[in-house]
Amino acid sequence: MAGTARQGVLCLARKFAGLELNSRRSAWTAVSKVFPYVSSTDHGGEKKKEVPHDFRVVYPEFIPDPKPEFRNRLREKLERKDMLNRRNIMEIPEFYVGSIMAVTVADFNASGKTNRFVGICIQRGGSGLRAWFILRNVIDHQGVEILYEMYSPLLQSVEVLRLEKRLDEELLYLRDALPEYSTFPLDMDVEPVLEGAPVPVNPIKVQLKPGPWHERWERKDLQGVLDLGLPERFYKRAKLHEKPWEKYDLMKEYRATIPEEEQADIFHEIAPHYPQLEASRRRIRRRRVQSARS
C-alpha cells in the first residue's frame, strides 16, 4: 500500500546514515576478497555439486550477517528457504553496483497500480530477507533515488538493462556529480550480453560539481572520478586520515566475514537449487542476446 512512500522515506534515512553504511559496505568488499572455496572432498559419502566460484559475488545476500551475537544456524536456514521460495516466484537477476536496472513495483496510488523506475544501482547491501539496493536517476532535472528491498513481495519484476560494473564499490558520489552521469532514459532497451563473457567494467570517470558536497570525496580514494580540483591542503588532510594498514588487519577481515567453511556449507545447502538459479540466469542472458540480434 505505502510502498513508494516508504521507500522514499527509507531513501532519505539512508542518506543521513551514510557513515554507518560505509562501514557496512566494507564488510561486503572484504567478502569478495576471500579466496574462493573449491569443493574437493566428499561430504558425508555422496559427492556434492561443485559450487561455482562466483557464487559469493553473484548472490552476496545469501551470506549471513557476520555479527556473532545475531547468528543462529536454524534462523539462517529458514531465511534461506524463504529467499529461494521468493526467487522461484520472481527472478532476481545477477546485478552489480553500476548496472542499469528497471524495477516494477506494485503501488496502490499509481495509475495502473504499478510503478516502473529505471536507474543506476549506486549501492547494494543487507543480508538475508533484508537485502536491498538503491537506484538513482535524474527525472525532470531532479535527482531521484529509490531503495528497493529485494525480497519484498510488492516487487513485480527486476530487469537488468545493462549489466556492468564500475571502478568503485559504491557510487554515492553520483549525488555530487553532473546530472548527465546519472541520467538514463526511462524507455531504455535491454542491451546484449555475450554468453559466458565476464561482466564488463565500465572505466568511465565522472566530473563532480563544485562543492559543497555530501561527503569529503578526496578522502574516499575514488577511482571513478576526474580530478577534484581542490587546493593542496585538502589532499594533505586526506593523507593524514588515510589508514593504509587496514588492509593488513586480519582480525578486521575475520570479523567482517564468516568462515570459509561455513560459506561452503551454505552454498552446498542451496546447491540443489543452484541449477534452477543458473538456468534463470542463462535464460535472461540469452533473451538479451536474441533481442540484440533482431
Place this chain on the structure above:
Amino acid sequence: MAAAGLRGPSSMNTLVNLCQKLTISGFSKTVIRSQPNITQVRCMSRVKRRHTVPPFWHPKVTRTLYPEEVTPENQAFVSEVISEKLSSPLRAEPWERGQWTKNSIRCGLIAKKIGIYPMWTKDGTRILTTLLQATDNHVINYIPPEDLAEKSFHPLKSSKLGALIVGTQSVDPREITKEYFTLFSAVGVPPKKKLTKFLITPNAKLAPGTPLYASHFQPGAHVDIAGITIDRGYQGVMKRWGFKGMPASHGVTKSHRRGGSIGSGREKSRVWPGQKMPGHMGRNRRVIRGLKVWRINTHYNVLWVTGPAVPGPTGAYVYLYDSILPAHQLHREQNPPPFPTLFQDEVNIDEELFDENLHNFSQPSISFAEK
C-alpha cells in the same frame, strides 16, 4: 548452595516440593484473582529488584566432572543405555483430557529467541518478526491446586489454580547431579536445562511426560512473552534514563553526559526516593503483551511473532503464555484454542502454518491491479 533437604535418601518428595517452589510465572497474582489487572511496568529505582545469586531452594544442577577412567566400551554402553531409557514414551496412561470452558487457563511454552527478520502482510506492509524456537518442551510434573496453596514458598489460604512444571532443552544425564536427575527419571524424559512453572486451571492439566509443540499456539493467536532483558551493565543517565546530557561546547567542561542537579533546597534538601541516577541497566524480567503469532513451522517448532521487542538477546529463553489482554481473551472465548494442548502426534498437520493475512513467499507477488 544446594538446599539442605537434598541430602537425605528420600529426597524425591522433598525435591518435588522444591520443584513446586520454582519461580512462579509473572502474572500469578493477577490470574489468581481471575480478573485481568494489567498495569504498565516501569523501572522503579527505589525498589531493589535484582538478585545476583539464585534462590536457596533451587537444587544444584551441574556436578563437578572428574576423570572416571571409564573405558571407551563402557562409555558407549552407558550412552546406549541413556538413549534407550530416555527415548521411551510416556510411562503412565495418559490422563483424561479436560474440556474447554470460558475461564480456562492453558499451559504455556518455553522458547528460545533465535533471530529477527522481515515478513510482509498481504496488503504489502512490511513487519519485523521475531523467531522463537520451542525445542523439546515436556511436562515434568503437575501440582494440584491444594498442594500449590499449602506448599508454596509463600503459602496461600487456597488456590483455584494448579501448576504444570515444564522443561526444555535436554541435557546429558552424566553432566548433572543425582538429585536434579530424580526430578525427571520418574517421568521418563531426558533431564532438562530449563524448568518453569505455568499456572493453569485444573481442567488444563497434562500427564507428566507429555511433549508440547509450537502448534500449542495457532497462527493468528496473541501471546504474552516474558523474558530477561539484555544485560547492559552499569550505565550513565543518558543511556539508562534517556536524559539529554549537556552541550558539547559553549563553555561546558567535564559534564557532557552527566545528570546535573539531583535535588533542590529548603524542605526538599535531600535526594528523593526514585531519583534517576546511573546504575545497573537491563537483566530485568519483563513481560511484553499481545504479540501476534504470524506463522508456525511445526517441523522445527518455530513461531514467528510480531516485532523486534521480545525481551532478551538472541539465544535467550522466553516464556510464552496465552495473552491476558481483554480483547484477546474475548477472542479466545469465541475461538477456543487447542485444549489442553494440540496432541500433534495424533493429527496430520502441515509443516508451515500461516496467518491468513501474512504473505507466503511461495505465493505470487502482491499486486493491487483489479482483476
